[in-house]
Amino acid sequence: MGHKTFKYRLFPNRAQIAVLDETLRLCRTLYNAALEERRTAYRKCGVSVSYYEQKRALTEIKADLPEYKGVHSQVLQDVVERLDKSFKGFFRRVKSGIKAGYPRFKGRFHYDSFTYPQAGKTGAMPLPESGKVYLSKIGNVRCKYHRPLEGTVKTATVKREGDKWYIVFTCEVEACPLPATGDVAGIDLGTNPNFLITSDGEFVEAPRHLKKAERKIGQLQRKASKKKRGSRRHRELKRQIAAEHRRVANRRRDFHHKTARTLVNRHDAIFHEDLNIFGLARTRTAKGVLDAGWASFINILSLKAANAGRTVLGVDPKYTSQDCSECGHRQKVKIGHAYVCANCGMDMHRDVNAAVNILNRGRDAAFCESVQSTALADQRSPLLQ
Template sequence: MILTYCYKIKPSPEQIAIMERWLELLRRHWNYALGQRLDWLNRTRSPIDRCSLISEPIGVIPEAVNYYTQQAALKETKQLFPEYKQIYAETQQVNLQRLKKAWDRWRKPVKHGLRGGRPRFKKPGQLRSFVFPRVNSPRAGAHLKNGMLKLSRIGEIPVVMHRPIPDGFILKQCTIIKKADGWYCCISMKDDTVPDLLPVNSVRSAVGIDVGLEKFLTTSDGEAVPIPQFYRKAQDKLAKAQQVMSRRVKGSKNWEKAKNKVALLHLHLTRCRKEFHYQVAHWLCSNYDLIAHEDLNIKGLARTKLAKSIHDAAWGSFLEILQAVAVKRGLLVQKVNPRGTSIECFKCGSRVEKSLSERVHYCSSCEVKIDRDWNSGINILNRALMAVGLPLNGCGKSVQDIVRASGGRRPRYGNGSAEEQQVSFVRLRSPHHNL
């Protein structure tokens, strides 16, 4: 298992100047190496239906440019530009490795033919992190001991150790990050022991969750977590801060201060949203052994007119956090096909067509009338149970209902830790049907 803990560091003004200089030099090197790759690509490719002599220079076709040729050129770079000798050598190599990964994501498609976007040239200030690939080893560039982080050619920096490093984990990598409110070090650590996933036969409680925009999520038990809408609630503050920044002379000291205030607001929103996601994920993992959710195409949904609300809810980030929390606890998370979950009736399976504005599911065949998202959560749960091989009874009820009816133990929300108590939810009720 690999964990990453992020700690705040308190460098001196001299150390801050050195690290900012490193970031600027690494940014220039990134742009130069990316330019080499793009120039080689343009010189060696030709469209199928036309000749490229019109738009490309004529000359000798250059040799292939890759990570190994650019790494070998680091020695020449340090001779031409002596300031690069001040940067730790492995840090420069990792900078080229990052470019290689970004280039491969663009040039080499992954499954289903998808690929990432083209790597971009970075403007001043856009490169905000550098890496020491080894920590606490004999020839490492970073050493963390007793709350002090010693970085090669930078010096010792105090670290705010707000939580201890777990026993048995080996420190692997240190990433120095510049954020709006200061500098941080992210320590990656590894332990060969991995929690065993819970066997399917041992599942005592399961739930299906349906994420949405009216409610953040609705469970198959009829519990709904309200959506906080952090971004929408802070839009007025952001608009005023951005208005102040736009009235400053770009590049001036006052403009830098106003820009930092906007960055601080965005950072605060990001942290609030992340904390909320962790609270909901821990609540779900404390109450259920199997958690089912839809395998949504979130990027496609974010291109619609609901893009702002979808980005504000951040379903993708939440599902990644849920998966990580479940793996640490050895629980099961199952993806299901989202097609038809809100249309099918959970009891009789009939298709009930409805528009997005209709929030109540009413089936004329079996006369079931419940909340639309509640019906989706039950369908998601049933599909997950069939996918993992757990039984369903003839009434459309899941194994969770059987366990509850037999007196099986399922912790209820409200008996957990203080962290879990922070999650608020509402209980959906249906006057026409009782699950």
């Protein structure tokens, strides 16, 4: 069994939009109040307030503040749990010695979703036959089911993106393994002109969605800078800028899904470089790296592979572009030039050579993992006399 998400567009009426906005406001206020309670308790008394203590206090909050009676109880519990997850992540990062990032207070435009954690049973019910979805305390909201739901609905998250509303169902579905193809591939990720290159010599051109939309976004930003902040025209231009950024994100996500689906359908195992993407995002190549969206692509590829019974594995990226895939000789080659080995004379495209090296390292790593798992199984199994 696995999990799969289904995102649908909502079309609430004016009264429902007002209720949705008010629900988001109350959830955000509760989140900030819970964060303030934790901060104050630790600073003044050195006491840590737990998730269960704040969860029990929700009954008192509803009694003192009647407006919270208009929000489903499990939605409020999820707000407290969301804060608790933020603190758990903060402490985990502190222990790991990386940049921690203390949980922040949420502004009006930085809290755009709320969740029904037991959708399908209570709180939120999909109604595909009538083209609606039932949301507790809000009512039946029109919904565009552009594809059928699968499996058992577990959670439902209502999201506001700009001036549009969406609902995301998380469903438990059975895995659908694909038939074996007997083919494996290594992929070398790039930014320009190619998004990825496979060990089979296939080149996937980089779409560079942000680069293409940059001119229009820049024009809108310059116009907005000349308008009075908070005016009607300023708000309209900000809405248009946000819409352009959403289009870029949607196009990039669509490209990632289609590319990942093609790779998963063709290959039983896919090996890629285990890159430090956060580090690369702080270099001079940051713009191209972020426009390519490598982290999002690898995540989508891994999820599709897991559902299809395929293998996706990251390998050490060191010297993949400098080592000869034939004899192992190491030499530096400029970007855009062919790799001509000074030792064995092999002539190959630089990026294809890197993809072949990634494939070879992936095969070695997969073989080591299989040997270790077999040895571990032998240790656990009883000796046969």
